[in-house]
Amino acid sequence: MSEPEHGPEKDVEYHPNSRFSQEIAAEPGGEYIRKCIQCGLCTASCMVANYTDKYRPRRIIQKILLGEREQVLASELPWLCMTCRLCEERCQEGVSLAEIFHVVRDIAAREGRVPKVFKDTVNQVLKDGWLLKDAFSDFIQDDRTDLGLNPEVNFDGEFVKKVKKRYFEQGDKEEVKDE
């Protein structure tokens, strides 16, 4: 659906040669960086760009293509994508910006550069197993009973301990890479 069905060039891949773009292209989802022609349709479709001047998705991709690794990873901008995928529905080259930004965030996270709100929320989920344990009160249990629902929500808090230990406490060496 996202690929144009006409034209001889639909499989064209560009080969940006900055080290950072190659680093991103080597990870699952990052390969889309090879297809961007910098047309700006993403920025034109983007609701975030529509309401804040600081965010221009085409420009972030351009920084990656130019190899501005430090500038991109130190910035909050790659974390502002809502992953709504409206741009990728419209992109004529079949680029997924949401996937590229997920790879950028993954790399930033490995280097400990995660915005506080993401860090706090991840820690909460990895502590409780789910997002809203703290908000789940007696009042909500009463509401659930009134609605004919089971007042208990039955989330598991054990599995995330294993996830935390394996992926967040032993460093990169324990992570399985897709080579």
Add this chain to the structure above:
Amino acid sequence: MKEFVLYTGCTAPVRLPQYEASVKVVLDKLGVKIVDMKGANCCGAQYVESVNRHAFAAMSGRILALAETYDRDILAICGACSGSLKWIKHSLDNDWKLKDEVNRILADEGLEYTGKIQVKHLLQVFHEDIGYDAIKEAIVKPYSAVRLAAHYGCHVTRPYDIVRVDDPENPTIIDHLIEIAGATAVDYTGKTRCCGGPMLAMDQEVATKIGMDKIRNIRAENVDGIVTACVFCDIQLTQVQFGEGAQDESRIPVLTLPQFLGPALGIEPSRLGIGYNKISPSRVFASVVEV
């Protein structure tokens, strides 16, 4: 009779229990049997997803593996959860290394992901499993002269290649159901745009502007209500209407799809949790029931 195991996600049971309740009551009325998934965890959407791909795969993968123990397909009612589960299912089915990795961490509790179950969003169950004809036959109190705007939710419909729910540029399932129930489905500018919900964490001001953009576009079409199919969208499109300078009388009721369908199917509004909606949808229901 079609049977599903329901994965509610974290947010619906706490912040929008009327959605969970109305899904159950309406699907029961339409002959779909639902069992609750017990001992589930967060699917990892947005937050874990952003910081560690393997941890995300493990969290959504465990939910897929749990569904296999019920031997039923998953019904997901939240856009973020349905998107995550479908995305990870696609990844596990196409990347055996990732699947091995996930199965290793699941093996401790005797779980295994084999790929035998499907993930469906609520819209698919209405469209594919129940079908428009059966829903049409079940309508006993059709709406009249009610104008409604459908909001689908980004993660419900995109990316199409993974989620396979509806046309991502021109989705029609909610609109069809609005019409089948006798109301008028109204088109509006920016129908497939985001509600702004995913921006709340990083920039609440921008999130609210994006949500209000949608409300303004909908208001321009003079509608009686907004019909949603995602927990976050429903909450976001409601709460932006309570911001500074927002006026009570101009608030547009937001209701979940099963809450809208229920009264037309002859279900009492109290069983659909209508009283829990922060903006009273009484003007929507005036033509079918006393609220």
